[in-house]
Amino acid sequence: MLLLMAGTVWFAYLLAALWQGRRQPGWPLWRLASFTAGSALLVIALSPPVMSWGHADLRWHMAQHLMLGMFAPIALMLGKPVTLLLRSVPVTVARGITALLGSSPARVLAHPITAMMLDVGGLYLVYLTPLYLLSLADPKVHVLLHLHFFLAGYLFCWAIAGPDPSPHRAGFRTRLVALFLATAAHSILGKVMYGYGYPRDTGYRLTDIEAAAQLMYYGGNLAEIVLALLLFAGWFRREAKRRMAMAVVNG
């Protein structure tokens, strides 16, 4: 069912992008490609074979989470889906969406620190408490966890480096600090899992846990580097625009 949802969203995006392609200024092909890649990652991560591998082998579970929580969100958000949505709907609907996204609760939720707590905090809860065991036993919890991983991951990636314009977005320094803390917390968790054998009481061999923790650590590092580069690139672009605007004003 999740697969169907992911496929539907992608198809809707494709239609919207093609429709935009017929107008000015069109829709960049690479953004469509990025959104497609992200959707593909989602589909792969949620596909039945990967799901069953993830149950059996903790390393596949980690790979699933890396795809769901970090790499799919980055690829998806680079597709600028919200911008595409706003351009594709009637103006009144667009205004409603913008108002909703700009509301106080939404702004608090999308703040880098909030997003970080939801995302990385969730990781700590899953791996250091019996929550993981519960998810293995109860399919509803399992699905909810996957959903949370994806949503929290997307929220965090977007809060740090999302290209969709956001007038209320936190400043560069706040986002850098949030990324720093999240990277540290993620690395620490990876090492704690490696060194102390978390998650506990799940019947996994210690070597499997160690391999999974390493995958989490280095895979997470890769995603964090990508986010950092995106953050810097976004800052640079805004700085360049600002300086050009100043030059026009002063020149």
Added chain:
Amino acid sequence: MVANAMDTRRSLRATLFLGIGLMAAVDEILFHQILAWHHFFDRSTPAIGILSDGLLHAAELLLLAAGFYLFVLLSRAGALARLHAWAGLFIGAGGFQLFDGIVNHKLLQLHQVRYVDNLWVYDLAWNGFSLVLLLIGVLLWRRARAAEQ
């Protein structure tokens, strides 16, 4: 303004970040993880040691990303000053290692290279190596500045 003016200061700064990040990464991966000789903060429990390593790791990762980004930016603008860049790399790496060797190890006593009796050998090697790197960096920097004139 010259289109392809080499930006010496920024070139140095970009590789300074890279040098610091690289040396910190080598230290963390080799000495903290693989050899497990020490953590960043060894004056409390091992768990706190791991916590401190995580913070170090995050800092070095972001420094590497920042340095890399600035480096690519300069390269693409044709503004990379090569000698200054090399100088920055060595100064960053050697400088970080020396700072670690003197301030972290001896002044603040956050951790030591290795917890053995003949620590002085390790300290000598650590700081000696860092001085060599720093010296290379400074010599390169002086040559770069001379070439500017």
